[in-house]
Each structure stands twice: as structure tokens, then as C-alpha cells.
Amino acid sequence: MSGGGRPAYSPVTEGVLSDLADILGTYGVSADREKRAAYSLDETLPRFEGEYRADAVCFPESAEQVSRVMKYANDNRIPVTPRGAGTGLSGGAIPLYGGIVLSMERMNGILEIDAANRTLTAEPGVVTSEITKLARERGLLYAGDPCSGDISFIGGNVAENAGGNKVIKYGATGAHVLGLEVVLPDGRMVELGGKRRKDVTGYDLIHLIVGSEGTLAVVTKVTLNLLPLPKRVTDLLVPMPTIESAMNLVSLITTRGGVIPASIEFMDRRSIQNVEEYTGMCIPHSDAGTQLIIQLDGMDRGQLWNDVERVGDICAGGGALEVFVAEDRNARDRVWRIRRLVAEEEWTGSMPLLxxxxxxxxxxxxxxxxxxxxxxxxxxxxxxxxxxxxxxxxxxxxxxxxxxxxxxxxxxxxxxxxxxxxxxxxxxxxxxxxxxxxVGLKKKYTDIFLSRAHIDLIKSVKAAFDPNDILNPGKIVM
Ligand SMILES: Cc1cc2nc3c(=O)[nH]c(=O)nc-3n(C[C@H](O)[C@H](O)[C@H](O)COP(=O)(O)OP(=O)(O)OC[C@H]3O[C@@H](n4cnc5c(N)ncnc54)[C@H](O)[C@@H]3O)c2cc1C
CATH class of the missing domain: 3.30.70.2740 (Alpha-Beta Plaits)
Known part of the structure; x- marks a missing residue:
């Protein structure tokens, strides 16, 4: 055992690299210094530049290869950190103990879209917005799309139970997962669920693995539920004097108004003013306490317009400084651009981030x-x-x-x-x-929120899946 009570891990030697190349082919494994550095970071801020470094990066092309790598790593006590697109914001893909980074980028096929069952099955390295786009082309909605949908992978979304703008109405990624194929830390492959919509045969392991941050199993296939595609969408941009008045609105819309919008997003005054400074844009009411973006969707124009009017009236009665209604694609894109820029501005800001x-x-x-x-x-x-x-x-x-x-x-x-x-x-x-x-690297704060018994249970689950602690060690709990 090492100092922290973890098993002593084995080094990645020339012999290990050669064994991995036997499994993955020469181009399936890299010990190149720059590649190892690039695949050891994600988008977590402040950056962990150079603090942790993988010893090898592996690029499996099939579940069988993932299975063989995991069995090898487990038998030889080598830590493995699964990696999607590396857009995570909690350090989940950072290899804290070195070892192998298992990049899923080559497992990037959409395997099937089944319109009759309203399901889509994909490998974990598919960029999420490709799923959204393909579903839309078939008149279906994949509603789990996070704001990073253009840059993150579906496997990473599953591992983080990614949310996004549409959770209020449609739920986070986990709400759309019907089936998973996973590889356990010892290399065994397990199929969980499938295309069926009801299943209480045994524990709900799908939703244990969803959000487990790559610590319990490697996801090698995902079957997603699709919904009918709403034909009409309208966005409202609503400047409000204070956050309190904005919160009152949110409550009124969903209770007295009887409407569950697809999104209710907010940006505080400083976020808006940062975007103005950063882009030179002129945003109306930029000195308002907060701005809401409310998205409403529906199947027909009449019904949607009723909702728009009802929500608009509630906003006006609740102190909105104005209600901008964006119906056409251009106007709607302009509204959401502000929201996207709020996050982007932070990435480029000059002030160090705490x-x-x-x-x-x-x-x-x-x-x-x-x-x-x-x-x-x-x-x-x-x-x-x-x-x-x-x-x-x-x-x-x-x-x-x-x-x-x-x-x-x-x-x-x-x-x-x-x-x-x-x-x-x-x-x-x-x-x-x-x-x-x-949680990722914020694990030292979990005991503020979770009881001792809860943390012990999490540790027992981890030990049941991964007794040798080789899969993404050091994440979630101390
Ligand atoms: C600009 C920007 C906007 C964002 N917006 C949102 C948002 O709206 N909502 C949101 O929830 N997040 C958001 N994120 C965070 C991030 O995009 C999500 O957490 C996303 O789900 C990570 O996916 P990824 O493919 O990049 O995974 P990575 O960052 O590579 O990995 C994330 C975690 O998943 C594990 N993992 C990856 N693939 C697998 C696999 N196949 N099997 C098992 N474990 C795996 C990794 O080990 C790691 O713990 C945003 C990030 C950025 C940079």
C-alpha cells in the first residue's frame, strides 16, 4: 500500500508499452511527451498545467480492446483514467496517479437510430451535437444536450450526468439513458438495459454508473431515448431589476402560469457587462440586476403562443423591465449568443481565477x-x-x-x-x-454535504466495482 492507503501502482515500463501495443496496435498507444501532457488536462479552472501526467495514452477502437486493456491494467495494478473530449470542469479526466489515459475518441460511431423505438445507440466518443443533429433530421429530439454539446462526447456526458439548459423540462443526461454497455475494471463486459422503457429486474445499475465520473466502469456503448421534436420554439429575453424578482417570476411561471419552459437561464449584471466589454456588443438593460432567458417549445403555433402570452403577462406583472420575444432563428441565436459568451469571457479574462x-x-x-x-x-x-x-x-x-x-x-x-x-x-x-x-478534484469538500454513512456507502460501492482501485483513482471521495 502507498501512503494514502491506495495499492502501490506499477510503473508503465517499456515492457508495458509493448504489451499495450500488442492489444491496440502500434498507433493505438502513445508515450509521446506532448501527447501525454495534452491528454492529462481538461477545462477545469484554475488549470492544473503540468501537475499530473499520464505515462501512456491509449486509443481503443472497440469494447473488446477496452476490455483487454482493463484486464491487463487490473492484473498489473496500473491506474486507468477514462477520457472523453476533455471538456470537463471538475478534473475528472486528469490522471492523478499517472498510468494510462484511455481516450475514447476513436470509438466514435453512431451505431443505430431506431425510429420505431425512438432510440439512438452510439459509441462513447461521438460528439453530442452529432446525436442531436441526426435525431433532429429524423424529426426526433435528443433532449440531453449540454451547453458543451459541440465539443463534448456522449460518453463524457453519461459519466458526468451532464445537465445544460433543458433540465427543467427534460431532465439531465441520465433521464435519457435507456441502456449502457460497460467494461468493469477487471475487464468483464456487462450490458445494462437496452431499448426497453421499463426494467426493474435487479438494481438500477445504469443510473449508478451515470454520473460516476469514470470511477466504476468504462462506458463503451450508450442507448438513448429520443422524444418527438417540438416544432415551434420561442425565446424570451427578460431583464429583471433584481435576482429576487427574477426568482419570484420563475416560481410564478411554473406554478400559477402552469407552464414548464424548456429553459430558464439567468445572467447577473456583472456577467452581462463583462460580455459587453469583451465583445463591444450593446445589450439592452445591461445595468439590470439580472437577465433571464426563457425558452418555450411546443408542437403547434397556437398552443405555443398561448404559453408565450401567459409567460409574457407574468413577466410584465412581475416587474420585468422589458420582454423581448425572439421567434425566428436569427433573433434566437442572438439571445443565446449572449449566454454562451458569458462562459467564454471567463476563459479569456486577464484576472487570475480563484x-x-x-x-x-x-x-x-x-x-x-x-x-x-x-x-x-x-x-x-x-x-x-x-x-x-x-x-x-x-x-x-x-x-x-x-x-x-x-x-x-x-x-x-x-x-x-x-x-x-x-x-x-x-x-x-x-x-x-x-x-x-x-465532484472530481473537489473531493475534499464532500464531507460538508454527505454524511459519514453516505460516504462509507460510496466507498463500498467503489470497492465492489474496483477492489484494486485502478479506475480513475482519487476522484469523488477522499
Ligand atoms: C464551454 C463549456 C460549457 C460547458 N457546459 C456544460 C453544461 O451546460 N452542462 C454540463 O453538465 N457540463 C458542461 N460543461 C462541462 C463538460 O462539457 C461536461 O462535463 C461533459 O459531460 C464532459 O464530457 P467530455 O467528453 O469532455 O468528458 P471528459 O472531460 O473527457 O471526462 C469527464 C469525466 O467522464 C469520464 N469519462 C469520459 N468518458 C468516459 C467513458 N466512456 N466511460 C467512463 N468514464 C468516462 C472521465 O474519466 C471524467 O471523469 C461545459 C464545459 C465547457 C468547456
Whole structure:
């Protein structure tokens, strides 16, 4: 055993590389320095540049190859970190203990679209928006598409139970998964579920693996549920004076209004003003406390227009500064471009970043959370912008030092104490650490949210799947 109670892992020697090449072919494994560096990072901010490094990157082309690599790694005690497109925001694809990074990029085929059963079956390395596009061409909707749909893989979405803009109406990725083919850490292959829509034969292992961040099994095939494609979509851009008034609206729309929009997104004042600065765009009411994007969809124009009118009236009665209605493709793209740019601006900002959060608070606690947030950030000389999926209570907060002078030498330490205060407030309001990005490297905070018994149960599940702790070790729980 190594110091942390983990098994001592074996090094990836020339002999190991040669054995892996026997399984995967010469071009199926690489120990090239630059490749190892590139495949050891994801999009987590602040970056972990150079801190962790894979010893080998493997590129299987079939489930059989995945199975043989896993069996070999398990027999030889070599850690394996599955990797999708590397767009994760919690460090899930970072190989904390080196070893093998198992890239799924060559398993990228859409295997079947079955219109009669309304299912689509794909390999894990398919870019998610390809699935959305193909389904749409057949008059069907894949509703699990996250905001990173153009750059992330379906396997990564399954592993993170990715959310996105449409969770309020359609649910996160897991809500659309009917079947999985997985390879266990010892190399055994298991089929879970399939095209059937009901199945209580045994434990629901599909939804144990969904969101398990690549720690329990490698996903090698996914069968997804598709829905009828809504024929009409309209977006509303609604500037609101305060976050509190915006939250009141959200509640009124879904209760008294009787409408569940496809999306309710929000962007706070600072997010909007950052986009204006970054792009030179002029966004109406950019000094409003918050802006909502409300998407409504439906099958026919009359019914959708009723919903638009009902929601519009609620907005006007609830203090909206204006209600912009975007019906045609161009207008709708302009609205969503603002939302996309909010995230992009952070990537390019010059100020070092303290932390990027993905917390969830029950809807009734969101206004209270935003009352607490300024005091928490001030205490730590931090400033922030907030945006995200307000319709399901999932808030992204990006925290920066107040000024360049306020950047402490030990940024990690100040981020840690800031996070602890933030999480204490979230916990108090009945919320949790992550809504969609995953725990990943934030594992040291899980005990703020989960009881000892809960953590022990998670550890027992991990040990049952992976007794040698070779699959993505060091993630989720300490
Ligand atoms: C601009 C931007 C916008 C984003 N928007 C959203 C959003 O709206 N909603 C959201 O939820 N996330 C969002 N994300 C985060 C990220 O895109 C998602 O977490 C996505 O699901 C990760 O997919 P990936 O293929 O990049 O996986 P990776 O980052 O490569 O891996 C993520 C995790 O999945 C595991 N994994 C990958 N493939 C497999 C597999 N086949 N079997 C087992 N485990 C596997 C990895 O080990 C890792 O733990 C965004 C990221 C960016 C950069």
C-alpha cells in the first residue's frame, strides 16, 4: 500500500508499452511527451498545467480492446483514467496517479437510430451535437444536450450526468439513458438495459454508473431515448431589476402560469457587462440586476403562443423591465449568443481565477443565497459573476480576487477558505456541491454535504466495482 492507503501502482515500463501495443496496435498507444501532457488536462479552472501526467495514452477502437486493456491494467495494478473530449470542469479526466489515459475518441460511431423505438445507440466518443443533429433530421429530439454539446462526447456526458439548459423540462443526461454497455475494471463486459422503457429486474445499475465520473466502469456503448421534436420554439429575453424578482417570476411561471419552459437561464449584471466589454456588443438593460432567458417549445403555433402570452403577462406583472420575444432563428441565436459568451469571457479574462462553482440550491433558497453571497465574497476580498440554470437551481459562480493587489501569494489557500464559507451557506440552505460538473478534484469538500454513512456507502460501492482501485483513482471521495 502507498501512503494514502491506495495499492502501490506499477510503473508503465517499456515492457508495458509493448504489451499495450500488442492489444491496440502500434498507433493505438502513445508515450509521446506532448501527447501525454495534452491528454492529462481538461477545462477545469484554475488549470492544473503540468501537475499530473499520464505515462501512456491509449486509443481503443472497440469494447473488446477496452476490455483487454482493463484486464491487463487490473492484473498489473496500473491506474486507468477514462477520457472523453476533455471538456470537463471538475478534473475528472486528469490522471492523478499517472498510468494510462484511455481516450475514447476513436470509438466514435453512431451505431443505430431506431425510429420505431425512438432510440439512438452510439459509441462513447461521438460528439453530442452529432446525436442531436441526426435525431433532429429524423424529426426526433435528443433532449440531453449540454451547453458543451459541440465539443463534448456522449460518453463524457453519461459519466458526468451532464445537465445544460433543458433540465427543467427534460431532465439531465441520465433521464435519457435507456441502456449502457460497460467494461468493469477487471475487464468483464456487462450490458445494462437496452431499448426497453421499463426494467426493474435487479438494481438500477445504469443510473449508478451515470454520473460516476469514470470511477466504476468504462462506458463503451450508450442507448438513448429520443422524444418527438417540438416544432415551434420561442425565446424570451427578460431583464429583471433584481435576482429576487427574477426568482419570484420563475416560481410564478411554473406554478400559477402552469407552464414548464424548456429553459430558464439567468445572467447577473456583472456577467452581462463583462460580455459587453469583451465583445463591444450593446445589450439592452445591461445595468439590470439580472437577465433571464426563457425558452418555450411546443408542437403547434397556437398552443405555443398561448404559453408565450401567459409567460409574457407574468413577466410584465412581475416587474420585468422589458420582454423581448425572439421567434425566428436569427433573433434566437442572438439571445443565446449572449449566454454562451458569458462562459467564454471567463476563459479569456486577464484576472487570475480563484474558483469556478457549480452549486445547487433548492429554488426557495436562491434569493437567500444571493443575499449571503456578497458578504462571503467581501470577507475573502473576492468578486464574482453568476449565471446558469436558474430554472433548476444550478448556479455557476466564478470568483476572482477583488484586484490584482488582492491576489494572495497562496491562491489555492485563499480559494479553499472562500469555498468552505460558500459551501457552508449552500449546505445551510439545503443545497449541494455540484449540479452537473461533478465532484472530481473537489473531493475534499464532500464531507460538508454527505454524511459519514453516505460516504462509507460510496466507498463500498467503489470497492465492489474496483477492489484494486485502478479506475480513475482519487476522484469523488477522499
Ligand atoms: C464551454 C463549456 C460549457 C460547458 N457546459 C456544460 C453544461 O451546460 N452542462 C454540463 O453538465 N457540463 C458542461 N460543461 C462541462 C463538460 O462539457 C461536461 O462535463 C461533459 O459531460 C464532459 O464530457 P467530455 O467528453 O469532455 O468528458 P471528459 O472531460 O473527457 O471526462 C469527464 C469525466 O467522464 C469520464 N469519462 C469520459 N468518458 C468516459 C467513458 N466512456 N466511460 C467512463 N468514464 C468516462 C472521465 O474519466 C471524467 O471523469 C461545459 C464545459 C465547457 C468547456
Amino acid at each position: 474558483s469556478k462553482e457549480d452549486i445547487v440550491v433548492p429554488m426557495g433558497g436562491i434569493s437567500a443565497f444571493f443575499e449571503l453571497l456578497p458578504a462571503i465574497s467581501q470577507k475573502h476580498q473576492a468578486t464574482y459573476n453568476a449565471y446558469g440554470h436558474i430554472g433548476d437551481g444550478n448556479i455557476h459562480i466564478t470568483l476572482f480576487p477583488e484586484s490584482a493587489d488582492a491576489v494572495e501569494e497562496d491562491t489555492a489557500k485563499s480559494a479553499d477558505s472562500l469555498r468552505r464559507d460558500l459551501y457552508a451557506a449552500v449546505r445551510e440552505l439545503g443545497g449541494t456541491l455540484s449540479g452537473e460538473h461533478g
